[in-house]
Amino acid sequence: MATQKEYVTLISNDGFEFKVQRSSACISGAIKRMLDPNNGFAESTTNICRFENINGIVLEKVCEYFYYNEKHKDAKDVPDMDIPAELCLELLMAADYLNGLGTLSRGAAAEATQHGPRQRGRVPISNEARP
Amino acid sequence: MSGRRGGNRIRGPQSALTDFLAANNISAQQIRDDYERRRRESEQDAQAAGEGSSTAVQDDAEEVAAAVAAAEEAAEAAAENTRKRKRNEKEAIEKIKKGKAKKQKKGKKADSDDEDGDYDDGLGKEMYSKSRPAPGQFEHCEICNKRFTVTPYSKDGPDGGLVCTPCGKELAKDAKAEKKAVAKKPAGRKRRKIESDRLDGVLHNGSKTLQQLCIEKVAKHHDDIEEFGDMPQSILDRLGEIFAKKRVLNPRTLKLFLRPDLDGVAVHDAAYLEVEDYEQMFAVSPHVRKVVLRNACQLKDAGVEYMLEKCDNLEYIQLYAANLVTEEAWYKLFQRYNEKLKAVKLQWLDAAFEDEAVEEMVRSCPNLERVKFKLCRRLGQDTLAHLSQLKHLKHLSLQIKNPVESDALISVIQSVGHNLQTLSLETFLDADDAVLQSIHDNCTNLSKLRFTENDTATDAGFTALFTDWKNPPLTFVDANSTRDVDNNNPHGPDDPIGLASNGFKALMAHSGSTLQHLDIASCRHISGSAFIDVFNGSTIYPALETLNLSFCNVVDQHIVAGIFKSCPALKKITAFGCFYVLDVVVPRGVALIGVPKAQDAIEQIGVGVDVEGALGLMREIAAF
Numbered sequence: 001m002a003t004q005k006e007y008v009t010l011i012s013n014d015g016f017e018f019k020v021q022r023s024s025a026c027i028s029g030a031i032k033r034m035l036d037p038n039n040g041f042a043e044s045t046t047n048i049c050r051f052e053n054i055n056g057i058v059l060e061k062v063c064e065y066f067y068y069n070e071k072h073k074d075a076k077d078v079p080d081m082d083i084p085a086e087l088c089l090e091l092l093m094a095a096d097y098l099n100g101l102g103t104l105s106r107g108a109a110a111e112a113t114q115h116g117p118r119q120r121g122r123v124p125i126s127n128e129a130r131p
Numbered sequence: 132m133s134g135r136r137g138g139n140r141i142r143g144p145q146s147a148l149t150d151f152l153a154a155n156n157i158s159a160q161q162i163r164d165d166y167e168r169r170r171r172e173s174e175q176d177a178q179a180a181g182e183g184s185s186t187a188v189q190d191d192a193e194e195v196a197a198a199v200a201a202a203e204e205a206a207e208a209a210a211e212n213t214r215k216r217k218r219n220e221k222e223a224i225e226k227i228k229k230g231k232a233k234k235q236k237k238g239k240k241a242d243s244d245d246e247d248g249d250y251d252d253g254l255g256k257e258m259y260s261k262s263r264p265a266p267g268q269f270e271h272c273e274i275c276n277k278r279f280t281v282t283p284y285s286k287d288g289p290d291g292g293l294v295c296t297p298c299g300k301e302l303a304k305d306a307k308a309e310k311k312a313v314a315k316k317p318a319g320r321k322r323r324k325i326e327s328d329r330l331d332g333v334l335h336n337g338s339k340t341l342q343q344l345c346i347e348k349v350a351k352h353h354d355d356i357e358e359f360g361d362m363p364q365s366i367l368d369r370l371g372e373i374f375a376k377k378r379v380l381n382p383r384t385l386k387l388f389l390r391p392d393l394d395g396v397a398v399h400d401a402a403y404l405e406v407e408d409y410e411q412m413f414a415v416s417p418h419v420r421k422v423v424l425r426n427a428c429q430l431k432d433a434g435v436e437y438m439l440e441k442c443d444n445l446e447y448i449q450l451y452a453a454n455l456v457t458e459e460a461w462y463k464l465f466q467r468y469n470e471k472l473k474a475v476k477l478q479w480l481d482a483a484f485e486d487e488a489v490e491e492m493v494r495s496c497p498n499l500e501r502v503k504f505k506l507c508r509r510l511g512q513d514t515l516a517h518l519s520q521l522k523h524l525k526h527l528s529l530q531i532k533n534p535v536e537s538d539a540l541i542s543v544i545q546s547v548g549h550n551l552q553t554l555s556l557e558t559f560l561d562a563d564d565a566v567l568q569s570i571h572d573n574c575t576n577l578s579k580l581r582f583t584e585n586d587t588a589t590d591a592g593f594t595a596l597f598t599d600w601k602n603p604p605l606t607f608v609d610a611n612s613t614r615d616v617d618n619n620n621p622h623g624p625d626d627p628i629g630l631a632s633n634g635f636k637a638l639m640a641h642s643g644s645t646l647q648h649l650d651i652a653s654c655r656h657i658s659g660s661a662f663i664d665v666f667n668g669s670t671i672y673p674a675l676e677t678l679n680l681s682f683c684n685v686v687d688q689h690i691v692a693g694i695f696k697s698c699p700a701l702k703k704i705t706a707f708g709c710f711y712v713l714d715v716v717v718p719r720g721v722a723l724i725g726v727p728k729a730q731d732a733i734e735q736i737g738v739g740v741d742v743e744g745a746l747g748l749m750r751e752i753a754a755f
Contacts, residue, residue: 065341072338081344085352089359092345096366 008035009048010063016056022047024066029099053097058090062098148223263293274298342366346373353379359387368397375399375425382408394444395421402426409434413441421447428452432460439467447501449476454483461488465495474501476528486513493517503528505557515539519546528555528581537562541569548573555581555609564592571596579607586616590627590656593634597641604645608638611652611679623656630654632661639665643672652681652705659685666693679705681725687711692749695721695742714752718745 008025010018026032034043043049051059065081072078083091145153152158264270270281272295273288279295286299294302339347346366349356350373359367371388374380381403389396393416398404401424404412409430413419419442424430430453438445445468450456461484465472475492477484484507492499499521504510511533518527524547540562548554551574556562567588570580582588593610613629623631630638635657639646643665651657662685675698680686686709694704695718706712707725717723718740740748 062341065344069338069341074337078338080339080347083344083348085348085355088345088348088352089356089362092342092349092366093360093362095341095345096363 004037005047007047010059011048011050012054012056012059013052014056016059018059018063020063020066021070024070025063027066027069028062031098054094055090058087058094061087061091062094146223147219151219272298274301342369346370350374350377350379353377353384356384356387364393364395367393368395371397372399378403385412389415391416391418393419395419395423395447397421397423398427399423399425401430402428405429406431406434410437413438417441418444420444421449423447423449424453425449425451428454431455432457435460435464439463444471446471447474448472449474451477452479453477454479454481456483458483458485458488462491465492469495470498472496472499474526475499476501476503477507478503478505480507480509483509485509486511486517489514489517493520497521498523500524501526503555505530506532508532512536512539515543519543521547523550525550526553527551528553528557529559530555530557532558534561535559537566540566544569544573549575552576553579555579556583557581558584560585561587563587564589564595567592567596571600575601577602578605580605581607581609582613583609584612586614586628588613588629590629590631590634593630594637597634597637600641605642606645606674607648608642608646609648609650610638610654611650612654614653614655621655627656629656631656632658635661636665639672643670643675645674646672647674648677649675650679651683652679652707654683657683657685659687659690662686662690663693666690666697668693668696670697672698674700676700677703677705680709681705681707682709684708684710688713688715688749691715691723692746695745699742714749716740716745716748716752718742 004022006022007019008022008031010020010025010031012018022035026035031049033039034041034049035047037044054062061083068081264281266281266283266285268281269278270285270293271278273290273292274294275298277295279285281293285293285296286302288294288298288302346369349370353374359370362370367388371380374384374388375398378400380398380400382405385398385404385408388398389412396412396416396419398412404427406429409427410433413434414437422438422442422445427450430450432455435456448464448468465488472495475496486509489504489510490513500523502518502521502524503526504514505528510531512531512535514531515529515535516539518524519542527543527547540556540559544554544566548570554570554574554577556566559566562582562585567582570577593613610630615623615628617623623629630651631654635651635654662683678694678698678701686706688711691704691706691712692715695701701721703722703724705724709726712726715723715726
């Protein structure tokens with residue numbers, strides 16, 4: 001059972017597949033929980049996460065952010081990642097869904113402590129095992 | 132010498148001065164030669180040193196003065212001095228001076244030779260380009276090829292020809308846009324912005340969150356957004372905050388935030404909103420439970436009445452600077468929501484809202500849990516008497532400018548203290564030890580305590596408060612600016628006033644285990660040994676995240692090192708005015724703000740080194 005592969009696959013709702021480093025993808029709380037073997041979701045055995053509500057363009061940007069974040073982990077004065085204006089609302093929704101990309105901002109952090117971790121992102125998209 | 136040289140040569144006419152000097156065996160030529168030589172040397176020196184021409188000019192002036200002095204000495208030595216001669220002499224000196232000036236100018240011209248070259252290039256280009264047709268003639272536009280009449284205002288096209296008026300306008304527009312794009316903010320401003328963000332505690336190391344990036348982008352393009360769609364409330368709130376901060380929360384963008392299904396409206400800067408916007412707000416979302424309107428300076432009685440009419444479920448009201456709301460409207464508001472109302476927060480009310488309004492509030496809304504009055508100018512001591520009748524109060528924040536006696540405060544604390552979770556008393560100048568004692572006696576559920584800007588309560592009072600207090604350990608303590616204020620006696624009296632050594636030790640002994648935020652700025656009478664005792668490296672304060680020790684001027688790097696060691700969760704130390712903090716190595720994940728070292732950024736963020744490493748490095752630095 002190859003549970004802890006170095007790379008995981010993220011699939012968008014229009015069928016695009018992105019293979020990204022596990023450690024980078026796991027800054028997303030949702031993905032991290034999906035892939036955690038302790039939670040027993042199908043994703044943790046297949047290493048494939050399917051997102052029915054994120055399209056390929058947005059997911060590509062999300063993957064770009066994974067690596068942008070990884071690259072600038074300890075850096076000071078990080079330049080902002082370029083986000084196309086037309087994508088930013090969709091991307092914002094996706095970021096919220098994927099939960100806590102990077103360190104939480106102050107407001108968000110305060111909220112997380114108030115209400116506990118948000119539940120929405122934790123529900124795996126599909127539980128059926130894929131070959 | 133001059134005679135010898137002069138003898139073999141046919142000479143032209145000479146100036147009177149030269150004649151005179153020659154008669155006294157002084158050669159003007161020699162003076163000039165010497166001067167020229169020195170000048171050359173100094174010029175070479177200056178060039179070698181890469182200096183400007185200012186020194187050379189100075190040298191020139193000195194040379195002239197020297198030459199003149201020499202000439203004058205000689206002149207004095209001469210027996211016969213007629214007035215005519217003197218005038219000649221002066222003329223000659225003038226001439227010399229003028230000559231110098233000319234030479235300097237010439238020198239400058241020689242320097243700017245490069246520019247001349249450019250001019251030549253431009254000239255060449257101009258010569259090869261088409262000659263510009265005179266105004267009134269016809270010409271074909273270089274861009275659209277239309278025939279047009281040339282005027283003195285016709286613009287040059289990109290290839291040197293002329294363009295017609297419409298094309299010219301287009302070009303001008305493009306040029307303007309380009310200029311705008313090119314004229315970026317200076318790098319300095321951006322850097323300052325980053326520093327300022329750090330001081331606000333906004334910036335973290337590493338990249339921003341994707342949400343943060345997106346929200347910033349959204350705020351930037353606020354004009355193009357039609358609607359937010361099905362955005363979760365938390366993000367919407369965050370967006371509202373950012374929009375307010377960027378001052379783009381106007382009547383147009385307000386509509387984005389209004390949805391009938393939301394149960395809260397939070398406008399953190401409502402200054403742009405007008406009467407009809409308030410009405411729209413309450414018309415679209417009548418089910419709101421929570422209304423936050425800060426800087427609601429255009430909110431009038433009509434707006435409030437509309438809210439009373441439409442919204443039935445209001446529980447939480449936060450209004451800042453709503454100065455057009457009259458006394459009657461406040462009465463109506465409290466009477467309308469009576470028992471439902473849980474929280475009232477009011478700030479910056481100058482024109483209305485008297486003690487009687489508070490009385491009405493207490494009478495109508497007995498279930499209030501959260502009350503905050505800050506900077507409401509008309510409130511006074513009676514407010515406290517009214518507030519003491521609220522039985523369910525859990526959070527009380529007061530800042531009242533009018534004089535308030537300790538007894539009034541004590542009676543409030545006695546009647547509502549046992550339930551309170553938050554007690555914030557700012558700028559009660561006359562509050563004394565008895566107030567602290569009553570907090571000690573009555574409050575047993577506090578988690579947040581603020582008692583600031585006071586020079587009456589003594590260290591003994593603070594010590595008594597935190598010693599054997601039944602209240603569980605606090606998470607938030609702000610005691611800033613509790614100190615003696617006397618310019619003639621900066622160290623204060625022998626029995627210290629304000630939170631000083633013993634009080635501080637007692638505070639940390641009581642609350643150290645859970646304390647997250649501690650502000651003791653300007654508590655000047657806390658001694659260095661008290662700091663060392665408290666942050667001794669072996670006592671751990673596991674929760675402490677932010678610490679403000681600004682203007683506690685005994686703090687030095689040893690104390691800061693102790694703090695690093697004692698507070699594993701530390702994120703931010705603010706230490707403005709702590710001038711003895713030198714050579715600090717800041718461990719990873721901690722931000723040290725305000726330490727004055729001119730050559731460094733005002734904020735130092737620890738990168739890479741952990742606490743042990745940082746302390747080791749600091750010891751090494753100290754050893755030198």
